[in-house]
Every structure is written in C-alpha cells, then in structure tokens.
Amino acid sequence: MPKVVEVPLSLIKKISKASRAFQELENELEDFFLLSDPEFLDKMRRSRANHITGKTKSLDELKKEILTVS
Numbered sequence: 001m002p003k004v005v006e007v008p009l010s011l012i013k014k015i016s017k018a019s020r021a022f023q024e025l026e027n028e029l030e031d032f033f034l035l036s037d038p039e040f041l042d043k044m045r046r047s048r049a050n051h052i053t054g055k056t057k058s059l060d061e062l063k064k065e066i067l068t069v070s
Helices: 009-035 038-052 059-069
Strands: none
C-alpha cells in the first residue's frame, strides 16, 4: 500500500522557484551558444533575407512537398 507524504507548501514553493531558475538558465545558455555559432547566425540571416524578399513557401506548399518526397 502506498504511503502518503505531506510536503510543506513552503518547500513546494522553493522547489518551484528553483525549477524556474534552472529553466531560465537553460534558455539563456541555449541563446548564448546559438549566438556564438557563426553557421547558425548565417543561416538565420539568409532566412530573414528570404522572408523579407518573399522567397518563402506557405505551410500548405511545404506539406505537399514533404508528402510527395516521402
């Protein structure tokens, strides 16, 4: 038979706060690593330029393209 353990609300709040802090740290580290990657930055610049000049495809076009390749 499982045992029920009561955890104080203050501890739950501390765990939740620590969890949010780790999530924020993970997000910032990810941003840092991506912004330090010249290949990623080049790809993002090209993507933005293509978007601005209208060289994009609609989601429906991409779906059709993927389904015909598969």
